[in-house]
Amino acid sequence: TQLLEQSPQFLSIQEGENLTVYCNSSSVFSSLQWYRQEPGEGPVLLVTVVTGGEVKKLKRLTFQFGDARKDSSLHITAAQPGDTGLYLCAGEVTQGGSEKLVFGKGTKLTVNP
């Protein structure tokens, strides 16, 4: 069962455009992380959001955690070719008495110069 749905699955835009990626679930998460992965490499953590309604900014990237802690969004302003990559969201759930991360399938972003 895929707990986290990411949309869109693919996104190809021109340099300078804005975009938003969504991460949705029917489950409540204790925290949610966003990662960026480049081909052949492991995902790199971008941000962690913990509180419902929380907004975090990382330069041109804005991350928001839904009020009910079931969804999140990533907004990129004035995208650059260096933003190209696979963006993954991961929700933290408790299973078997310990925490585990559940990942969405990712949004593959291509920013064309």
Place this chain on the structure above:
Amino acid sequence: KAGVTQTPRYLIKTRGQQVTLSCSPISGHRSVSWYQQTPGQGLQFLFEYFSETQRNKGNFPGRFSGRQFSNSRSEMNVSTLELGDSALYLCASSLSGLFGYTEAFFGQGTRLTVV
């Protein structure tokens, strides 16, 4: 400080063989998780070890196993390899909720190709 180190980076094996992958976590991290990543299924959780004990397990067959040593280094073993086991295997270490939430730090992965 050094990040998560996975070895080897690339591996080619024949169907029916077995393989062992290694992961050295960030110093001080006691939790190590393993994931399988394929284009169709995305990142799928295999298992997590904490202080040498398996705490969580995903929905993979028994051919997939792992262990963790006292220095937190972990190994993952896949026996009787199948073509469908071809994937990027990722290891992640974390402080496991020390600050009230879990953040995973990934290695570069091992690209396994089964022929």
